[in-house]
Amino acid sequence: MNKFISRLLVAALPLSFAACSDDDGPDHEIETVTVSNGAFIVNSGNLRNNIPGSLTFIDYATGQALQDVFKAANGRVLGDTPQNAVVYGSKMYIAVYQSNLIEVVDRVSLKSLKTIPFDASEGQEPRFVLAHEGKVYASMYNGYVQRIDTLSLSIDGAVKVGPNPEEMCVAGDYLYVANSDGMNYQNGYADGCTVSKIALGSFTEEKKINVGINPTKMASDGNNVYVITMGDYSAANPATLRQIVNDNTVNAIAPATLMGAGAGKLYFINAPYGASSIDYKVLDTATGTISAFPVSGVDSPAAIAVDPVVGDVFVTSYNMVGGYASYSTPGYVEQYKADGSLVKHYDTGVGPCYVNFNIAEVAK
Template identity: 30%
Template structure:
């Protein structure tokens, strides 16, 4: 005969086991992505032109408002708007040649603070990470910024002229482009964010540029480097984050990327031939899925950015158009057909990033 106390313990253990099994067998379903009310377009502006700007497009009225940051704050955004993210209730705008990250309210764009880190910082790209933001800088550092204090908490040495950055778990992967050096770099720094230090460099193709993560794999694009090797053809490098080694290369020249439901969207524009390609890669098998994403004949003159609305899969492509001319943003559905376009005339030069306000 089982004692009552022992029986109670057995029942409690069984219940605990059942709850544990239920949690493992049926993980919580993530909340669906809310539809966007509108979108922001970050316009890079000309280098040393001090004409970076933010445009806002309202979906309900189909109206675009240029110089939205200037209207909200009575001052220009700065020189060379390089990247931006929305994280929580804030938007973080990287203004490269002004050596700052502007923190604004994502709804009103009212300035909250400007984060700086020395005259040679030259911030480039930004990603969120556990209540902080990580920013690469041409000073060869990855800056860790606390979003509660708006302070640079630490800087971590990586390689020369770092560009893109992505995270997997507590690891950051920083692309070292080599930038203005006669010989560009060819590595990705693996940074242990718990330790606050670089632990490894992974060799990829020369002149690497951007990086994106999907299901534990990292995709690194590289750009042409004809001044180093005349006939050099860049490829996309696939890194396995489990062992931090190169798993594969894909025969495509790439630039910026966006990933949606195991599809990677990227583009390449050749200043030599003045031709571009916008393609799709299946990240399940790491092979080319579509050689030409656009199926209705819409012409993109100089692609300069690509982003995806995760609530509906719409693909937004920023078109630089031509030097000194205002840009255009095109919206395509998943079949590659144009839904609408947004003219950024007269103030939106070099659009490079689309952010969705939900």
């Protein structure tokens, strides 16, 4: 057995024996507790330089980062430009954008269980996946959201949204989808000013909410919904963190380009291209209070995420080469406590664009 996968199996075994799998049906007679034993870093690679995407696993128990764990488990590369992943029940679902597929793997062994391809009739080029109540939802860059049943691993529904949808989140009985119109940048993202609000029960679009130019990032604490509109990358239309409130109105909060929610907090970064400094803040979602998050030394942040169980914050970054962010060499991720104190620095693959946590319900 490959030594990397052997170590990953050891890290995950306590989860696999007692976990109540969301897609296999929970055992309500067993009292459980939520635990987290590590973080998966999705590395997008670089298509232009023929660098495939990869997966890094950070093992909390050993404090080590295991590189290219999907390839080690399956004997093949993950694909071109994976964008994100979600662990749900006994499986992990990985959106591989330019390979036009979702890779479904066993969360413990990382062995591929199924590769779900897409054609034009079903939607193409998955950008983002999330899981909720026995379903996995995938935003497709040609303007659809697909719904995947986690038992059959087949598509059981689709809804048309806006152009070039990006990230999504769930709050209450609704799925929110950012419609970026990202391929229409030459026309100022003319149709990329909305978030689609989809009723989960009927799986139909109920409303398009006007939020601002080029919405891409989305997050929720289960009640509050947040979106980052990237603007047109000019001083006149800067990237902005906004909140969608219950009456579907939208409030601007602060300049921001990246965000991650968890443990009752929304951590956000403002790092526009060419900026001389990077701003890190944290929003208490219950009170609305914003305070500084004292991070320093990150070169060029690519993503931020919060382990909802442990509460630690992870910031991924490109390395600098010749004074510029390098998109063709390995990056890194730094783990922080909620007070901003550094826990550890880890190396990653090329283009560390997303962080997902290995969380499960285990018997007490």
